[in-house]
Amino acid sequence: MKVGILTGGGDCPGLNAVIRAVVRKGVQEYGYGFVGFRDGWRGPLEGDTVPLDIPAVRGILPRGGTVLGSSRTNPLQHEHGIRRIRENLAKLGVEALITIGGEDTLGVATRLADEYGVPCVGVPKTIDNDLSATDYTFGFDTAVSIATEAIDRLHTTAESHMRVLVVEVMGRHAGWIALHSGLAGGANVILIPEQRFDTEQVCAWVTSRFRASYAPIVVVAEGAMPRDGDMVLKDETLDSYGHVRLSGVGEWLAKEIEKRTGKEARTTVLGHVQRGGTPSAFDRWLATRFGLHAVDCVRNGDFGKMVALRGTDIVRVPIAEATARLKTVDPKLYEEVGVFFG
Amino acid sequence: MKVGILTGGGDCPGLNAVIRAVVRKGVQEYGYGFVGFRDGWRGPLEGDTVPLDIPAVRGILPRGGTVLGSSRTNPLQHEHGIRRIRENLAKLGVEALITIGGEDTLGVATRLADEYGVPCVGVPKTIDNDLSATDYTFGFDTAVSIATEAIDRLHTTAESHMRVLVVEVMGRHAGWIALHSGLAGGANVILIPEQRFDTEQVCAWVTSRFRASYAPIVVVAEGAMPRDGDMVLKDETLDSYGHVRLSGVGEWLAKEIEKRTGKEARTTVLGHVQRGGTPSAFDRWLATRFGLHAVDCVRNGDFGKMVALRGTDIVRVPIAEATARLKTVDPKLYEEVGVFFG
């Protein structure tokens, strides 16, 4: 049996660990052959492949990014896109497809599976951890670790100069990275896209922190928005996803804090460093297990499914269902964490 | 209300995060007062306390170890130990006790609660992750991260010299650290206490790895034992828990591999570095949430319970039940990982 693999969307630490696990188990246990498609859906669309055997996956476990390359190519936006994919798969003798990606990438897989009968297995990938069907996605732990380490470092600068430091982290629609790294980093304010923030309240927390002779760290997700909606949009800025970004909320907030509290404030936008480099041990473990279970899905003919983490188990869920709903931060959890604000 | 806190057993990254969370929430939301007991059960046994208020927990989140100190003092082994504890608690006006510790520490809490009606709440702590009631314990992720980083480093030495490197990691009764760090570090053999290993099989994996022109890394838990039971015990060695250790299995294995395969082999015993230093972001998150929920147990009068992680939720389980059974590595999981051996 010949199985195709592709990685789509933004890169994410752990992609290579998935690829390696799929190939190792597929070749050794099931005798499969593999075809790597380049740059997400562009690969099968244009028939652009790389050989993928055991030597090809040696040494890639600790490497960030994806040896297959990635892109945001959406075959649904190309004329006869799906037909061309089917033809290319047929030409290459590829009988099943393992697609590693987020909502968009897996959405195409659903269409391929549902409408054209292409046997697909999904592996969830989003650094933002906002897929509802799985407890965690790989890459998230690495991003949180990097952001936490940055916040640890910024504390000393904040305190030496008695300044406010605003740290803008990734998270356009969900505040998971902000919430976890803010908590782990001992931030004094954490702002997430799920709940519009009250700039006055933020300033009150900042002021109360100074009153206790400490300098405040404010962690803000890039998608967070003020309630008192006078944020001036900064046009032409692309976010870390390559989309036009609503604003530079970190910079905006630092200026507002300076204006309203009279304290010096600085912004740091962590940006791409959050998604690059070697995956954390947790992400290597999760990504590897996702890969092992994905190839088992193929083996069992269990298509249209996505692997997911539940507790410490890897389970299978329908792809369509898994990508239907964004997993946002529960207001109760946000409130729980709120005890550390101010 | 006045609440006592103690940390018992081996130190573990995340203990301070628990203490901080308990105190922050307890003082701010519930108006509690806190008393820190020094060095585990020695504190209440001897009435040795430290003041514990919000200033006392400032800045401790990222610090490893425990500001309260720890010990293996077991009041059950002291004459009238339990009675002395009750008297000291009464004298100090302590109405509830939050005990952070492993099997032994929580076992005493169970006795105190069951037999003497002392209201106790437990927070599980074991770097080995071998408590059955919780998906993970804090400290484990840090230990796995440190071990994985060490294995990453050892690969280059192994390959430059075409040597076998045997890495001995913590885990006397359960192989979780070996399994996770071995998988994440791309080890070629992982040996755990749950399953006696066949030295011939290990040597076969080693040899096959060299045949593929790569140098093998063997990760072995300190409690792993050979099936072909001729391991010479190294007397008088203490393990990282302060107990007499069965053997120096890493050193023994390296010598056997040299003898049987003719290849050079070296051992590295990671030792105490696995349990020291700043907790990982994951462990800070988990430990903080355990602390927040432990103080909620006190608030709800829900005693005799231990907080535990299930998926992404913090739940409450009876302490007695939680410590009854060691959580060992499931043979199926070990087999799943075995695809990477050799």
Place this chain on the structure above:
Amino acid sequence: MKVGILTGGGDCPGLNAVIRAVVRKGVQEYGYGFVGFRDGWRGPLEGDTVPLDIPAVRGILPRGGTVLGSSRTNPLQHEHGIRRIRENLAKLGVEALITIGGEDTLGVATRLADEYGVPCVGVPKTIDNDLSATDYTFGFDTAVSIATEAIDRLHTTAESHMRVLVVEVMGRHAGWIALHSGLAGGANVILIPEQRFDTEQVCAWVTSRFRASYAPIVVVAEGAMPRDGDMVLKDETLDSYGHVRLSGVGEWLAKEIEKRTGKEARTTVLGHVQRGGTPSAFDRWLATRFGLHAVDCVRNGDFGKMVALRGTDIVRVPIAEATARLKTVDPKLYEEVGVFFG
């Protein structure tokens, strides 16, 4: 004898290591008493002090920032500033001053020493490594390490998406951080303030890198400027020194590269994370030795001097001379490194 200590200017990893070494040696070997002044020159100007004895410096070696606080207060800009300092020193019985800082801070020390006979010893501090009298300043190695780690991480993102990544690092007047981290991180282009860059040449290197099937990393010091001077200035931006910044050169360059090469480009501005957090082992060593030798200067009555590193030796140079000339990157060294461009 009573000795005052202050830290001025931007914070820098290693400041606490200097303070600890001064106090440890001064108290233990010479029996000195110490007075810490808060927030740079603001401390002696306003008589704002902190007690500084051995317990006060325990545990501060690995901590970034400065326990004394810092500021950019310049007493020369305050009416009777110098006189007020002399009066406050006299009132406190402070007979000598150890000033840890950059050009500005040490400049004041020179004035104090030369014009008013206040016995001063200087310890050089600049994260930018641009003081001519010393081989290296502490903090620089930490900044380079953090920037290098970030560049390591960005490589995988660049290659997964075949994008240009522009990394803006600190360095307003000197390109040391860019040069060292760019070389260590395997950057394909490094741009420094010492030499205006030719945007066309940068684009040619970028294009040639893509031709070799690799994605380019461009490291640019914040003070670098294009030769073809059409860079649009971004007003109101403060650089990491708290001064108005000439431009957001990283963002500007990424846009130019996109426009001229047709390739996607993204910017990451590392910002404050470069100067915060625990110092590297090298910086702890250097800062500690600076501290030990600074207190020896006091002991020897050798005032008006600054400690400096020459090879592996700590030497003494006149403060005035030391701060007279900026140490910029030698064109020959820049050319030597240029072999890796493109």
Place this chain on the structure above:
Amino acid sequence: MKVGILTGGGDCPGLNAVIRAVVRKGVQEYGYGFVGFRDGWRGPLEGDTVPLDIPAVRGILPRGGTVLGSSRTNPLQHEHGIRRIRENLAKLGVEALITIGGEDTLGVATRLADEYGVPCVGVPKTIDNDLSATDYTFGFDTAVSIATEAIDRLHTTAESHMRVLVVEVMGRHAGWIALHSGLAGGANVILIPEQRFDTEQVCAWVTSRFRASYAPIVVVAEGAMPRDGDMVLKDETLDSYGHVRLSGVGEWLAKEIEKRTGKEARTTVLGHVQRGGTPSAFDRWLATRFGLHAVDCVRNGDFGKMVALRGTDIVRVPIAEATARLKTVDPKLYEEVGVFFG
């Protein structure tokens, strides 16, 4: 012109950076061809080579170890060893040799150059930093960083349990790693091979540290020896250099401390992790500059020389002279650091 490269002796972070720099500059600027010899002197002895061009050195900068492999093969111990090397070099058309190694490896190069006229250029390599001609060798900073990080971690364990922690680091003949990491890690005692230690004095420091309510960290170089020479040798132990080791001084010392002070003591032997993995930014910089200057030596026909660091300059020194004398820790420097003992 065709140039051979080999790496001999123990592996060391930075070897690949040297190789890459030599090849990049040699090919691009001088049009040289390169031949890589496998496993140190074994390569030219047996004519075992690997192709070495620009694609072969891509991506190796951040990788520890050596892509050429290493060994301790000494051609002087093989019959007609030198003659066979000359014949193999002639057969391959190799006109000059760049040898990267320590005393032993460079010693052979000297013989080859002096007695047989083989044009050799040396690049110093010793993780121990004990070559007299150069301020620093690459690999040393990485080893010190890893050891310092380990010591940082061990502090929390020591203090949580009020135990002595003895950390054994590399350094058979010179105490540089112990001295630098011990100082940077805030150790309370540092023991080096250059000066036999007085166990009673060590115990006095340990006791005094406990008296100040802190737990002591003792850093000991593997080659350190007690003055009161009753150390029981542990036979058959190999040190990290593959030689029979005199003792397990760390373990011995921990037992003595327990016996004499009555305090619990534990040992951690850092071992191979000190020499593996990605080089620090400093080592990448140094190793790269060594490589660039080594190929310049070839270009200038300046043979029999070794590149060396003096301050911030790379200079050339006669190989023979460079390896004649071990660079040990100056007693004055050791005394300077001694202010932190106890």
